[in-house]
Amino acid sequence: MTTAPLKSSPTNRLIAIEDALLAAHQDAISHARSSLHRMPEYFMPMRVADYFATRFANFGYRLEAQVKRTFEESDIQDSDIDRLLSEPDLRPEGRFDLVLRTGKRGRAAHILEFKRGDSTRGLIGDVRRLAKVSQHAGRHSLKTNYLVLTRRCPPKVDTTQRLINRLNAAMEAAGMADVDIDMVSSEPQHPFLNHDHQPVANRAFQIVILEIRG
Secondary structure, X not given: OOOOOEOOOHHHHHHHHHHHHHHHHHHHHHHHOOOHHHOOOOHHHHHHHHHHHHHEOOEEEEEEEEHHHHXXXXXXXXXXXXXXHOOOOOOOOOEEXXXXXXXOOOEEEEXXXXXXXXXXXXXXXXXXXXXXXXXXXXXXXXXXXXXXXXXXXXXXXXXXXXXXXXXXXXXXXXXXXXOEEEEEXXXXXXXXXXXXXXXXXXXOEEEEEEEEEO
16 A cells, blocks of 8 residues: 655654655665765765655755755745845855755755754854745745754753754844754664774764754
């Protein structure tokens, strides 16, 4: 019996991103003798793109999507597109890792960027860029975007809320306090591999999804 295609919703999208990457992790173990957090970064957007295209009723995608073209294929107003393209972080010829597209016209619906590691300094630029898009989006298209990453599991102290607090403080300092950032993280995943692809005892990693809404 075939499974009915999924409909897009905030909850379904978050679950799908995590499920896609958990499945990718298992394939990395089985076929590459590796682990998701050691696979090339492009492995993540490819797997998420295919998952959405095959399981949702109305999603297509574009990998390495040009920034200017993405905006032109959304319902962002022309004046807002011009303002966005004037931002240093949003060069017209730049690229987004993955853009999910909907409808017969392939309207740009959600941007997803992917990273390995959770250095706050490394995350701020991507969060700020996605937040600016969310702020200028119309009612639906590109209103909600995602930053997806893998990171070493933190110690027992709750670093999840501390990371959100740091990102929110950075957004406020940039005059973007009205941007909402929510965070979802997976259970610890094994094996955790070092740079030589050898398992490290008592270490794990997790998948983290930052949902950014204007």
